[in-house]
Amino acid sequence: MKKILVTGGAGYIGSHAVVELYQAGYQPVIVDNFSNSEESVLAGIESILGVAVPTYRVDCADEAALRGVFEAEPNIAGVIHFAAFKAVGESVQKPLAYFQNNVGSLLTLLAVMPEFGVENLVFSSSCTVYGIPDALPVTEATPTKPASSPYGRTKQMCEEIIHDVSGAPDNKLRTILLRYFNPIGAHDSAKIGELPLGVPNNLVPFITQTAAGIREKLTIFGNDYDTPDGTNIRDYIHVVDLAKAHIVAVQRLLDHKADETVETFNVGTGNGNTVLDVVQTFEKASGQKLNYVIGPRRPGDVPAIYADATKAEQVLGFKTETSLADSLASAWKWQQTLKK
Numbered sequence: 270m271k272k273i274l275v276t277g278g279a280g281y282i283g284s285h286a287v288v289e290l291y292q293a294g295y296q297p298v299i300v301d302n303f304s305n306s307e308e309s310v311l312a313g314i315e316s317i318l319g320v321a322v323p324t325y326r327v328d329c330a331d332e333a334a335l336r337g338v339f340e341a342e343p344n345i346a347g348v349i350h351f352a353a354f355k356a357v358g359e360s361v362q363k364p365l366a367y368f369q370n371n372v373g374s375l376l377t378l379l380a381v382m383p384e385f386g387v388e389n390l391v392f393s394s395s396c397t398v399y400g401i402p403d404a405l406p407v408t409e410a411t412p413t414k415p416a417s418s419p420y421g422r423t424k425q426m427c428e429e430i431i432h433d434v435s436g437a438p439d440n441k442l443r444t445i446l447l448r449y450f451n452p453i454g455a456h457d458s459a460k461i462g463e464l465p466l467g468v469p470n471n472l473v474p475f476i477t478q479t480a481a482g483i484r485e486k487l488t489i490f491g492n493d494y495d496t497p498d499g500t501n502i503r504d505y506i507h508v509v510d511l512a513k514a515h516i517v518a519v520q521r522l523l524d525h526k527a528d529e530t531v532e533t534f535n536v537g538t539g540n541g542n543t544v545l546d547v548v549q550t551f552e553k554a555s556g557q558k559l560n561y562v563i564g565p566r567r568p569g570d571v572p573a574i575y576a577d578a579t580k581a582e583q584v585l586g587f588k589t590e591t592s593l594a595d596s597l598a599s600a601w602k603w604q605q606t607l608k609k
């Protein structure tokens with residue numbers, strides 16, 4: 270089994286990728302500082318797979334500690350780097366923490382990987398790098414625009430750092446940058462899923478917590494945008510579909526099939542849905558009536574963005590499989606598990 274280091278492997282997307290990696294015949298090794306994840310995730314992964322996944326409680330920005338993981342785990346074939354802070358609003362409050370953590374952990378990783386001859390990297394990027402795009406859907410060639418938050422800027426900076434490092438003489442790094450659209454839902458087993466701390470910032474956990482009676486009502490942030498029903502448009506991708514994109518990306522790197530030292534792919538469904546679409550689809554999929562109100566716009570929100578998913582389909586052979594309704598049903602099933 271080829272060994273893949275998964276930083277942030279106890280996080281929302283990371284935990285689903287660990288499961289898919291193992292089921293695809295890889296040996297995942299988790300590195301996580303558990304700053305935004307819980308130990309219970311490891312039990313969920315073990316219960317799905319029937320085996321425990323080796324896990325190191327290490328902060329990726331701690332170079333000595335990260336080196337220790339590479340020493341303890343010889344023959345790492347590649348790294349998937351999920352570990353990062355991801356709350357847009359918090360990044361405005363604590364920009365330095367975002368740069369230190371998100372940029373810092375990437376720099377450390379890029380310094381340590383070549384010491385151990387590890388050349389393959391899959392990096393978690395985001396559609397946030399496109400800013401407010403001029404045309405939709407966005408392709409990988411759509412020019413990036415100024416980011417609307419320090420969080421978004423860390424993703425842009427990390428992409429640029431990877432390009433610069435890859436362009437240096439004698440550098441052997443090969444990277445696939447995956448630009449995620451909006452991940453939602455949970456594993457079919459409902460043994461792992463999203464575990465937001467405190468009041469959720471993101472739409473789908475807010476919806477499921479409202480339906481579960483934890484929140485009184487959902488506030489929809491604006492219905493006066495230039496979209497069919499006035500609410501924002503996003504591309505919601507099921508987290509297991511997103512996790513699977515990492516497996517094909519890793520495989521491509523290990524097979525030496527990448528055309529360039531850095532390749533970039535959008536990972537979305539290619540469909541744009543409004544916030545009201547999501548609410549109505551959730552109501553149908555769950556049988557729950559959702560209490561919601563229309564509120565003011567949220568500062569920094571992009572009016573509409575969704576992926577052109579053609580490149581991932583043509584080059585990686587990757588296509589999403591789960592409908593919006595099934596994704597929302599899985600989020601609801603997971604929420605009900607949490608209530609117990």
Ligand code: UFG
Nearest residue numbers: 355356357395397470471472475488489490501544567570
């Ligand atoms: N929304 C509401 N009410 C809520 C929460 C969200 O109406 O209570 C709306 C938002 O206005 C937006 C849509 O639901 O139109 C989705 O919002 P999310 O907060 O779920 O996600 P974003 O599209 O804002 O995504 C952003 C960044 C991503 C980043 C993600 C992580 O663009 O890069 O936040 O939190 F990964």
